[in-house]
Amino acid sequence: MLRVAVVGSGPSGCYTAQSLVQREPEAYVDVLDRLPCPYGLVRYGVAPDHEKIKSLQDSLRAVLEHERVRFLGGVPIGSRGVPAARLRELYHAVVYCVGAAADRHLGIPGEDLPGSWSATEFVSWYSAHPDAADDGFVRDARQAVVVGVGNVAVDVTRMLARGPAELSCTDMPQAALTALAASRVTDIHMVGRRGPSQARFTTKELRELGTLPDTDVVVDPAELALDPDCADPAALPGARRRNVEVLRGWAGAPASGAARRIRLRFFLRPVELLADGGRVGAVRFERTAPDGRGGVTGTGRYEEIEAQLVLRSVGYRGVPLEGLPFDADRGTVPHLAGRVLRAGVVAPGEYVAGWIKRGPTGVIGTNRPCAKETVLSLLEDAPVLVRRDVPGDPLAALRAEGIEPVGWAGWRAIERAEAELGASLGRGVVKLPDWDSLLAAARAAAP
Known part of the structure; x- marks a missing residue:
């Protein structure tokens, strides 16, 4: 019998567990998560209006309901929970699938002004993450600047532009729905430092902006003209x-006089957030120009865009996990084909998969081959790993040390509570937004 702990219940953790039990009939897997709820960024990162992507939870559920897989939520790893060294004693192998929890910073003056947030914080708020800041993100804001031109930037832009009728049918927490319904934001500027041909959003996500009710999408033809690849995009990757074709179509479209405007801006690099009354009041940008090598260079010309809300969407970054080595430059755990390296030497029984292994790259499906590589390494090592004695049931050892995980029955009780909350509000399922309500619901399932 091979006992494995997988730390993290998002896609990379679930795919790792799935690959293990499919490839090794004697493998038993405990999937541990700091949160009492499974699914990671599928639950707390996918936009609430993207029901098709969120339905991926159904396939992840099938993994966690496998007879040789056990979900143990509410189990932090580190000094405030189970130390990594102790976890290693309880299992033959441990696979860390903890993602990249931090956001990258702009590193410019004024970035910490009230009203300036990372897109990650905004997403956590409208996704009901229990650690989210309970703050009025959109309070008193009429103009917003979203720095970045990736899919997360598109998501937060779309959430700012959607009306209450479109959001009430989602699982968005009631407080966020109420705040967004009362929002007076009319102009949202999504800004990239490079050109349209280098933007990282997918075309499907981009097109969605043009389908929002009572919203104009505005593209400046002059900024398209600055990008040499926009003149004849035929040579660009598909x-x-x-x-570029979608953006060119919007650049030639007349304004309809809609109540809201999404302005897609390019070749602008943020250099400072400017204060107004102690809060952010504008963003100062430097105009950039293509440098002929795929990058941009400053021109010395500046522009200010008024904004009472700034959301920074410039990427994620892994954070150190207590007890594991960490490459601060890359934001990942050093590894060899998924095997953790300590001072350049393989650490027996310790593995990584997902973003903490390769960095915040790829889409959800990218985690499958990443998990497979790690699992193949683990199973190659298994004949040696199983020689070490471990407790017959790690859960009993955890409970003896005062840790009472939220099991699958507790998670199902949370699901029922969220369905009941939604029904009481005249909506569908509505997420519970805080630790107290989540844990209270989970305890209702305790025998």
Whole structure:
């Protein structure tokens, strides 16, 4: 019998567990998560209006309901929970699938002004993450600037532009729905430092902006003209070519006089957030120009865009996990084909998969081959790993040390509570937004 702990219940963790039990009939897997709820960024990162992507939870559920897989939520790893060294004693192998929890910073003056947030914080708020800041993100804001031109930037832009009728049918927490319904934001500027042909959003996500009710999408033809690849995009890769075609279509469209405007801006690099009354009041940008090598260079010309809300969407970054080595430059755990390296030497029984292994790259499906590589390494090592004695049931050892995980029955009780909350509000399922309500619901399932 091979006992494995997988730390993290998002896609990379679930795919790792799935690959293990499919490839090794004697493998038993405990999937541990700091949160009492499974699914990671599928639950707390996918936009609430993207029901098709969120339905991926159904396939992840099938993994966690496998007879040789056990979900143990509410189990932090580190000094405030189970130390990594102790976890290693309880299992033959441990696979860390903890993602990239931090956001990258702009590193410019004024970035910490009230009203300036990372897109990650905004997403956590409208996704009901129990650690989210309970703050009025959109309070008193009429103009917003979203720094970045990737899919997360598109998501937060779309959430700012959607009306209450479109959001009430989602699982968005009631407080966020109420705040967004009362929002007075009319102009949202999504800004990239490079050109349209280098934007990282997918065409499907980009096109969604043009389908929002009572919302105009505005593209400046002059900024398209600055990008040499926009003159004749035929030579661009397919996705980038389609993006340029969509943007060119919007650049030639007349304004309809809609209540809201999404302005897609390019070749602008943020250099400072400017204060107004102690809060952010504008963003100062430097105009950039293509440098002929795929990058941009400053021109010395500046522009200010008024904004009472700034959302920074410039990427994620892994954070150190207590007890594991960490490459601060890359934001990942050093590894060899998924095997953790300590001072350049393989650490027996310790593995990584997902973003903490390769960095925040790829889409959800990218985690499958990443998990497979790690699992193949683990199973190659298994004949040696199983020689070490471990407790017959790690859960009993955890409970003896005062840790009472939220099991699958507790998670199902949370699901029922969220369905009941939604029904009481005249909506569908509505997420519970805080630790107290989540844990209270989970305890209702305790025998």
